[in-house]
């Protein structure tokens with residue numbers, strides 16, 4: 001039995017907020033003060049007789065035993081930190097000061113619960129790590145992968161989903177859905193979809209545990225399949241805007257998420273939302289700098305980059321390139337007669353048809369207005385060019401529905417420039433193709449008849465027929 005000198009002041013000890021624990025040589029608790037119940041969740045009676053190491057977080061057991069060995073060898077151990085598992089399964093961070101009583105053959109220790117300060121420190125570290133990740137990650141997916149690891153350092157998070165709301169705010173698409181780390185491509189099941197949709201529409205966190213599952217909102221009555229029992233979803237709020245949902249899920253049987261976890265995740269999620277929004281904005285600016293908004297084709301700038309690269313390759317490998325410069329005939333009349341929206345529809349469809357005429361290695365770009373260019377890469381036989389131009393004319397000249405039952409047949413004037421015959425650099429090639437297009441346009445216009453026709457109807461103005 002422990003001596004009175006050790007345990008004689010148990011009444012005072014029970015007043016302490018830190019817990020006093022006494023463990024015998026075999027590692028069994030022989031005395032604990034009242035504060036233990038607050039810290040570990042077990043009453044004094046429940047705890048006495050338990051083996052101390054069984055209550056330690058499995059990952060910390062080895063170094064805890066090593067520290068206990070040092071204490072029993074006579075070293076005083078101050079500020080040793082490890083994690084315990086609370087009776088409810090939550091992790092508790094403890095800071096210990098311990099010494100060994102040779103006379104009593106007992107180890108006496110004072111335990112301070114530092115979970116809260118640990119949590120604050122980890123939250124700050126996580127916020128810093130997220131802002132670092134926002135800089136370092138290549139794209140949104142890369143960022144979310146890093147966020148998954150950061151969150152898992154705070155909470156049990158083997159599974160993580162991020163669903164983002166599209167730009168017009170109508171639908172939710174999963175950008176990431178991992179059951180395990182680095183497994184972002186798992187298809188979300190019906191329950192995950194419904195739970196995320198609920199969080200997105202209410203903009204409120206949702207905690208699903210064995211206890212709360214029976215009280216899910218009515219809107220989730222239709223959840224198909226078994227609902228997860230360890231699920232925690234929070235809205236991704238960036239300022240006033242909700243851009244999506246972040247959800248954690250851990251395996252059945254693991255400790256359920258708590259209200260404290262919800263608060264933590266909600267705090268972290270605002271940092272994540274801002275980081276994702278910044279990445280999305282960056283990607284959008286990058287896209288806008290390279291692609292034409294109306295047709296989604298490469299713009300003039302990206303075309304120049306591709307042409308420069310293709311020229312460098314062609315020079316090295318001694319192969320040919322072909323640049324086609326296209327300008328729609330009488331396009332202005334389409335705007336004037338049918339409205340700007342119809343003109344836009346024609347430009348979009350012309351871009352789509354052009355892209356269908358070429359191989360994936362080739363480039364179709366919109367230079368602006370009704371001007372398009374085509375870069376045919378790795379081109380050997382100049383004799384094939386007329387056939388290619390014919391193919392483009394045929395594709396573009398197919399009837400195009402501009403609404404209201406009206407059909408148009410857009411026709412282009414096309415100028416051709418070959419590398420190396422018509423120029424050695426991009427400027428020379430483009431100028432040659434542009435000049436050739438201009439000559440072709442003049443020829444077609446002086447030849448007279450409609451060059452941009454409507455389908456099968458009366459000619460209403462020069463170059464257009466309306467059905």
Ligand SMILES: Nc1nc2c(ncn2[C@@H]2O[C@H](COP(=O)(O)OP(=O)(O)OP(=O)(O)O)[C@@H](O)[C@H]2O)c(=O)[nH]1
Pocket residue numbers: 294327328329330331332333335339340341342343344347368369370441
């Ligand atoms: N709908 C629409 N029209 C545009 C857009 N960008 C430029 N345009 C119009 O496209 C027309 C281009 O006119 P031009 O190529 O000069 O004239 P055109 O009628 O095609 O004449 P030719 O080329 O000589 O046959 C102009 O009226 C512009 O206002 C656009 O994004 N959408």
